[in-house]
Amino acid sequence: MQYRIDPRSGARLSALGYGCMRFPLTALGRIDADKAEALVLDAVGKGVNYFDTAYLYRGSEEVLGAIIEKNGLRGSVHIATKLPHGSCTSFEDFDRFLGIQLDRLRTDRIDYYLVHNIMSFEQWERLVDLGIERWISEKKRSGAIERIGFSFHGSQDDFMRMLDAYDWDFCQIQYNYLNENYQAGRAGLEAAAERGLPVIVMEPLLGGKLAGGLPRDAVREFEKVDPSASPAAWALAWVWSHPQVTVLLSGMNDLDQLAENVAVAERALPGSMSEADHAAVAAAVGIISESYRVPCTGCNYCMPCPKGINIPALFSAYNTSFVTGRFAGMYQYVVASGAMGDNSRLASDCISCGACVKKCPQRIDVPASLSEVRRRLQPFFLPPALEVVKRVMR
Ligand code: SF4
Ligand code: SF4
Structure with a gap:
């Protein structure tokens, strides 16, 4: 496994992080705890030490907490989870949610705690009015939160404001070759790194779109350079080629996918893409952009719809x-x-x-x-x- 150093704390993090939002499901739509356990154990065995979940990922915190406790993994993994800030309407709510999350995760501390899915600076200002800065200080002092960050899906301008609005320990952004200039984008990634922050990347495959179902012509651009690498491997390698990226999160839901991602992580070092590689990605971007009309990543945040529309x-x-x-x-x-x-x-x-x-x-x-x-x-x-x-x- 390739490891990258959290520039802020010195922690040694696996370049590949496990995104627990997409744990495998049973036919009834619940997390398949046995399959999830097999995946987590395999990932840990292969060197993955960063696990990302959230209060809002249904069942994910409970399943992850149970796996970690049952297998005695707490000392060897970093847990990242997220505050559902939209449901917080008072100072006390921050504590209430964190308490539930610590219980679910069967731990007394969260290593990487994020304010989940900030989409505008006004959302942060509302939390400041509720006293979140004082709350974070208290929790960091008590040790319940080790590092504080935010995950972001807003405009680039708002991302820059967020970076300077608080003394963050890390941040999490959406980043992939199709979104180089979208949301925080490359400029946001570089600005965060310039401030000494570790950057966690989510959606490196844009909800799986960059792995399967690419237009045939786009795949051909990759094959011209390296016929043996899959489109997913190209997308992951592109993200890891950025030295500013600390951890890339992948929501792996089968063992083959995990094995492939680990293999790519081992060789995709910062700056490892050649000029020919970058040219192939640029050509593929041109072709894909013409095909994807709605930039939906399949995250399900919009669900449920009151009319039942999927x-x-x-x-x-x-x-x-x-x-x-x-x-x-x-x-x-x-x-x-x-x-x-x-x-x-x-x-x-x-x-x-x-x-x-x-x-x-x-x-x-x-x-x-x-x-x-x-x-x-x-x-x-x-x-x-x-x-x-x-x-x-x-
Ligand atoms: S439409 Fe729904 S599933 Fe698609 S990106 Fe938006 S919130 Fe996510
Ligand atoms: S009815 Fe239409 S607008 Fe309302 S939640 Fe469903 S999809 Fe969205």
Whole structure:
């Protein structure tokens, strides 16, 4: 395993961190604790020592805490988790959530604690008004929080303001070759590093989009340079080639994926990409950008929708329709919307209530984008045609 030093604390962190948001699920949609345990143990065995979870990742803190306790791993891993600041309306709430998280994680301290998903500077100002700075100082003094940071999905300007708004120990940003100038972006990454902060990178594969389902022409650009490396390996290596990146988080949910990521982590050192590599990435970016119409990462933050619409799945179908063809996208849309069942949730069921919009870290205008989905994947004849098919099948 490649290790990078947290420039602030001197901690030796594995360049590959485990993103526990995407632990494998059972058929009922709960975390498969046995599979998650096998993955965590394999990761630790391969040298991964940074595990990232959050209060809002359903079941993730509990499962991770149980695995760490059962296997006596607390001394060998760093735990990162996050405060659901949107649910904090008083000073006491900060303590309440942290207490729940310490119980779930079966520990008395959080190594890396983040204010979760800051999307605007005003959100931080609201927390300051509630007394978060005093609270952080108290918790760091007591040892319940070792290092404090924030995860960020807002504008670059707001990221720069956040960097200077508090004496942070670290920060976490979305960064990948398709988002080099999006959100904090490269300028934010460099600014954080200049201030001596370790930078944790999330979404290196943009919710898996840079791993599977790339346009064939984009994959060909990579294959021209290195036919043996997968698109995922290219995307991870690109992030690790930045010396300012301390840890890259990957939400690995099978052992093969974990093994591949570890293998890439071992060789993807800072500055390890050649000019030819960078040219291949630039060419692929040009091709991919033309194909991905809605920049949804599948994070699910916008869910649940009061109308039951599976927002990320519909966007995935829409993007697919530009990459692998309209028919493939339409088929995916029919499956994702449950259009063949009695309880379908179509793009046209959106009532534009806006509940999802303020939760989306990618700032997608969900209702407007769903209108696009409807126009492309739900032609007027689709619902009656499906009704006929259903009747015949019955
Ligand atoms: S705007 Fe549409 S998609 Fe978003 S939560 Fe409301 S009904 Fe659901
Ligand atoms: S629409 Fe936004 S919040 Fe919802 S899954 Fe996509 S990126 Fe996440």
